[in-house]
Each structure stands twice: as C-alpha cells, then as structure tokens.
Amino acid sequence: MIEVIGLHKQFAENVLYSGYSVQFCAPKICIEAPNGQGKTTLLMMLAELETRQSGQILFSKKALTEPHKQVAIASDCIALPDFLTAKQIINLSVNTLGCDWPTTIIDGFNFNEFLNTRFDALSSGNQKKCQLILALMRDAPYLLLDEPSAALDQASIQYLLVLLDEYLIDKPNGQIVITCHEPAPFIERGFECIPL
Numbered sequence: 001m002i003e004v005i006g007l008h009k010q011f012a013e014n015v016l017y018s019g020y021s022v023q024f025c026a027p028k029i030c031i032e033a034p035n036g037q038g039k040t041t042l043l044m045m046l047a048e049l050e051t052r053q054s055g056q057i058l059f060s061k062k063a064l065t066e067p068h069k070q071v072a073i074a075s076d077c078i079a080l081p082d083f084l085t086a087k088q089i090i091n092l093s094v095n096t097l098g099c100d101w102p103t104t105i106i107d108g109f110n111f112n113e114f115l116n117t118r119f120d121a122l123s124s125g126n127q128k129k130c131q132l133i134l135a136l137m138r139d140a141p142y143l144l145l146d147e148p149s150a151a152l153d154q155a156s157i158q159y160l161l162v163l164l165d166e167y168l169i170d171k172p173n174g175q176i177v178i179t180c181h182e183p184a185p186f187i188e189r190g191f192e193c194i195p196l
C-alpha cells in the first residue's frame, strides 16, 4: 500500500498539494484528474525524482530505502538522452541496473525495427514504448506509469493491458499506479479509479 500523508508541494506560487493525504489500497490504481492538477508531479514525488516541501510518502508503511530498485516509473517528464538510439538507452539500463535484455517486451510492443533509431527521431508512440520498456524491464515491485496508453496504437495498448494483468503475480506487496485521461480499458482490467 502507498500512503501519502500531509503532502505539501508548490512550484513558486503555484500550490499543487496542501496537507494532501491519500491511501492507495488497491493493487492497481488509476489516478484521474483534469490537466494541470498535479498527477505527473505526484508520480514523480512517489519515485523520489521530484522533491516536496513537506509530508511523508510510505510504501507498505515504510519510506523507500532504495528508490531506484523499489520503484520504476515511465513518464514523458523524464528526460532520456535523446542523441542515443533506443538500443543504446535500453543497454544503459541493462548495464547500470543489471536487468536482462527485455526481449519479450520489445517483441510484444513490435519495437525491434526501431531499436537503432535515435530517441529524438522516434515517433511519439515509439518514444512512449521505449519509456514503457525501460520501466517494465526493471520488474520493480512498485510500477508508476504516467499516461501509459497515450499515443500508443491499439495493438500496443492490448499488449500493455496483458502485461499489467500479469505484472503483480510474483509481487505480493507490489502495486501499479497509473495516470490516465481515458481509463475505461484499465478499469475493465481491474484498476480502481481515484480522483486527486
């Protein structure tokens, strides 16, 4: 369970969260809220890639000790070295995090033919696939996906849904949190929708 307690977050004068508390109890959560409400910022704070002014974030009642091992996140907000090819970027994760080369996920997303394309030359859907591959290959117990279906073709959305169906099977304390403006397919697959 992920628990946010008394969160305060603002950018300059823009207060996004003031004394915000929430418990994400269901294994699969979909956060739905209008543009600009702070969904991406919340995911980034959960992954400790964005600071907060105050408040606590607990995972199974504890603060994270090794965020890069415990949490994997995919978001357009996370800048990738876009002068590298997709294969080189994936290899960075293989080498630095000790993950296996994600053959099955790359095949599932029909991404093989784009591996030698520079990230900045990929289409938006293929950039999204690359971000998802990088997060999913880490097999972390907590998986955070920021608008994972945005820009994906239908076949890839279906593949993602199957992957997410199976993701938690070997992770009894794991959780998936996504943000999504079109949550219907995720709700059909057992995601609980939570407003901010």
Ligand SMILES: Nc1ncnc2c1ncn2[C@@H]1O[C@H](COP(=O)(O)OP(=O)(O)OP(=O)(O)O)[C@@H](O)[C@H]1O
Binding pocket: 011, 014, 016, 033, 034, 035, 036, 037, 038, 039, 040, 041, 042
């Ligand atoms: N690094 C930053 N510096 C300043 N303001 C920021 C920064 N990151 C986000 N914001 C602001 O915080 C607010 C919330 O942004 P965020 O991206 O979290 O919203 P969101 O709910 O994910 O929106 P969307 O549905 O459009 O993706 C916006 O007003 C945004 O401009």
